[in-house]
Amino acid sequence: MDRKDENGSSLQSPLLQIISVQKDDTEAVTEQYKERVVELESVRRKYFFEEVKKQLWLAGPLTSASLLNFGIQIISVMFVGHLGELPLAGASMATSFTSVTGISVLLGMATALDTLCGQSYGAKQEQMLGIHMQRAMLSLMIVSIPLAIIWANTSSILIFLGQDPEISEEAGKFAQLMIPSLFAYGLLQCLNRFLQTQNIVFPLTFTSGAATLLHLMLCWILVFKSGLGSSGAAIANSISYCVNVLMLALYVKFSPSCAKTWTGFSKEALHNIPSFLRLAIPSAAMVCLEMWSFEMVVLLSGLLPNPKLETSVFSICLNTAETFWMISFGFSGAVSTRVSNELGAAHPSAARLAVHVVLVMALIEGTLVGTVMILIRNIWAYAYSNEIEVVEYVAKMLPILAVSHFLDGFQCVLSGAVRGCGWQEIGAIINLGSYYAVGIPSAIVLAFVLCIGGKGLWLGMICALVVQVVSLVIITLRTDWEQEAKKAIDRVNDSMTPESIVS
Structure with a gap:
């Protein structure tokens, strides 16, 4: 007990009094610290969910637009499939050939705008978006000329590669009639990136939906009613893509949303084309590989x-994987836009948060879609074939596809972050090593040496995805976001000509 004086006051020593005061102060500081931690956690959650809303707002329309554009080719093949085995084989081979020799190249080059337009928009240099788009359009149209020559000689190339002459001739006719769609596709991808990087995404869904509905009607008329057969489907492809480009071009020209970013055609677009190509070429390599x-x-x-x-x-498995991949592709476009915008605006913390958020959403999406694949494995193949042997084989493959999609979702969104930062060269190197040093050799060993068959081929590609995801995660974890924001500002300034600075 404390000793007390004659007046009843405590005779506690000064040292004990000091300790008591310090204890009280410490408890008060601890309480303030706890309150501050709770407050900070509340702020973090607020910013996290705000970022979730922003990315879902972007990803939903982008996924829908991608699925609708992908549906144009699927619809064409479906209509041609009712004409017989030879037209179907020819259209399928032509679609695959044109995808490899043209579509993938233009798609890859256009993704350079994810970096250039996205960072310029974040830096409030709105007038540069129209100039970047014009440079991209000009470059892609020039590249399309040699690609069109390749398409014009499709049958000769396929025969030279040892393909069936009859099917090659049919594929050659189909590819030649699709040449206009090559140029339209390049313009379409430039317009898509121009709008996407401004967070204008709902018009993409609307125009893609309208073009797909038009394509259904055109295929019915040109394939069945006009007597053109498979040629009608190829012509319908070209018309549908051109209409989509026209609708988006009209929106860009007359919409108030693009008043600052589109100020008309400019001779400035003729400058700095090499700087665009320095980013577009590795972008194309990244996608094509x-x-x-x-x-x-x-x-x-x-x-x-x-x-x-x-x-x-x-x-069937590849078609299934591509269809579900469109969901991941939507999130990839969303995080690419968010990262590029925030880096251009010199907000490195917000860019880092965008990557963290999309990884969480990729985890959830991959788990849900993978579970769906496993649950429908015994019935999914009936959408493509009534052969019991095919149905049972696909049922065995779908769990492997579920794992593949889970990993593919992570690599897809991380690749979007790569585009947002402007790391396309690094992405191309990773893809080269992942798929050609690991994936394809592993697939060959598993399928042909260990005799696992088709499952071995897909397991080999899963090996590639594992290497790709691990490499991208390591790079992302080691990223100095403050330094990336400085690089983004430098890139925006370097892309500006004296005329654009004055304006």
Whole structure:
């Protein structure tokens, strides 16, 4: 007990009094610290969910637009499939050939605008978006000329590669009539990126939906009613893409939303084209290396025992994977836009948060879609074939596809962050090593040496995805976001000509 004086006051020593005061102060500081931690956690949650809303707002329309554009080619092949085996084989081969030799190249080059337009918009240099788009359009149209020459000689190239002459001739006719769609597709991708990087995404869904509905009607008329057959489907492709480009171009010209970013055609677009190509070429390599690897694996499936079954099942699996991949592609576009905008605005913390948020959403999406794949594995193949052998084989493949989609979702959104930062060269190197040093060799060993068959081919590609995801995660974790924001500002300033600075 404390000693007390004659008046009843405490005789506690000064040292004990000091300790008591310090204890009270410490408890008060601790309480303030706890309150501050709670407050900071509340702020973090607020910013996290705000970022979730922003990315979902972007990803939903982008996914819808991607699915609708992808549906144009699917619809064409479906209509041609009712004409017989030869037209179907020719259209399928032509679609695959044109995808490898043209579509993937233009798509890849256009993704350079994810960096250039996105960072310029974040830096409030709105007038540069129209100039970047014009540079991209000019570059892609020039590149389309040699690609069109390749398409014009499709049948000769396929025959030279040892394909069936009759199917090659049919594919050649189909590809030649699709040449106008090559130029339209390049313009469409530039317009899409121009609007996407401004967070204007709902018009993309509207115009894609309108073009797809038009394509359905055109295919019915040109394939069945006009007597053009498979040629009618190719012509419908070209018309649908051109109409989509026209609708978006009219929106850009007359919409108040683009008043600051589109100020008309400018001779400034003729300057700094090499700087665009320095980003566009690795962007194209990044996309093409990935897409070509899967096409190579499809060709390898034809070398397996029972090639008819293996090729059919692998084609179903690839089509399924591409369809579900569109969801991840929407999130990829969303995070690319968010990262590029925030880096251009010199907000490195917000860019880092955008990557963290999209990784969480990729985890959730991959788990949900993978679960759906596993649940529908016994019935999914009936959408493509009534052959019991095919249905049972696809049922065995879908759990593997579920794992593949889970990993593919992570690589897709991380690749979007790569585009937002402008790391396309790094992305191309990672894809080269992942798919061609690991993926395809692993697929060959598993399928042909260990005799696992089609499952071995897909497991080989999963090996590639693992390497790709791990590499991208390591790079992302080691990123100095403050330094990336400085690089973004430098890139925006370097892309500006004296005329644009004055204006």
